[in-house]
Amino acid sequence: MINRKSLSIKYNFFRHRLFYPLISVLVALSICLSTALPSQAFDWLPILLQGVQVLQLSNMSDRQEADIGKQINQQLLGDVRLYRNSDINRYVEQLGQRLVANSDRPKLKYTFQVVEDDSINAFATLGGYVYLHTGLIKTAENEAELASVIAHEIGHIGGKHLIKQMRQKAIDEGLLTAAGLDRSTAVQIGYQLVRKLPGSRKNEFDADKRGLKTLTSAGYDQSAMVAFMQKLVSKRSVPTFLSTHPATGDRIDAIKRAINTQPSNGNNGLDNAAYKANIQALLRS
Secondary structure, three states: OOOHHHHHHHHHHHHHHHHHHHHHHHHHHHHHHHHHOOOOOOOOHHHHHHOOOEEOHHHOOHHHHHHHHHHHHHHHOOOOOEOOOHHHHHHHHHHHHHHHOOOOOOOOOOEEEEEOOOOOOEEEOHHHEEEEEHHHHHHOOOHHHHHHHHHHHHHHHHOOHHHHHHHHHHHHOOOOOOOOEEHHHHHHHHHHHHHHOOOOHHHHHHHHHHHHHHHHHOOEOOHHHHHHHHHHHOOOOOOHHHHHOOOHHHHHHHHHHHHHHOOOOOOEOOOHHHHHHHOHHHHHO
């Protein structure tokens, strides 16, 4: 015969045994979170109960970055038209991967995409996504010049510049909680920053520094980075690239100084005729 009184005692014992440690964990969690960001009121209960996906932008893993980058890319593809010529895409991919192998984040999976747009522009998002306008590819005189732009964009990814901008924007708008930033909000902020705002002066200089190092390590002529920027500055109408990548004059001077302090014998990519042959499908269109 079942002893109900005995069962009741055991049930109460296990219930209390599990309940109090759980309360201790929750209290400790709330103390930890409130200590981390005391200036921000934070309600952690919805996160525990609803399973909301949040990101710590100051400590985002490569996998999380790639996932957010993929979602931003999906939104961007609704705004741009990709250039579908397989020869051009293969050429850009091969060039991009050569640079990636010599970058400061070579293990990250990069995706290079050509945007059908005659404006001179290039940009990058999280997780290795790089975009090059057909207008920019046509404007470059040789492979080294094109490589200098791709290396610069890889430099933005290497420096995690967009992640830092996202964090600052989330703080400025009061969206960053003690637990981090909601994933969907992070995607929207990243998308807005890529499409709407120019890069900061500090980030552009850092991307140039990283890009020049990558360009040099890949064996390309260093002078191509300066030559391409000077070419853009000399144009009558301001290219989109200069509006989204500001402070070009000062950047040119800084790159020249960097080249003088770290000279290289690399002279690859200066054959103009070979470059035109590689992009002839684009020049015909």
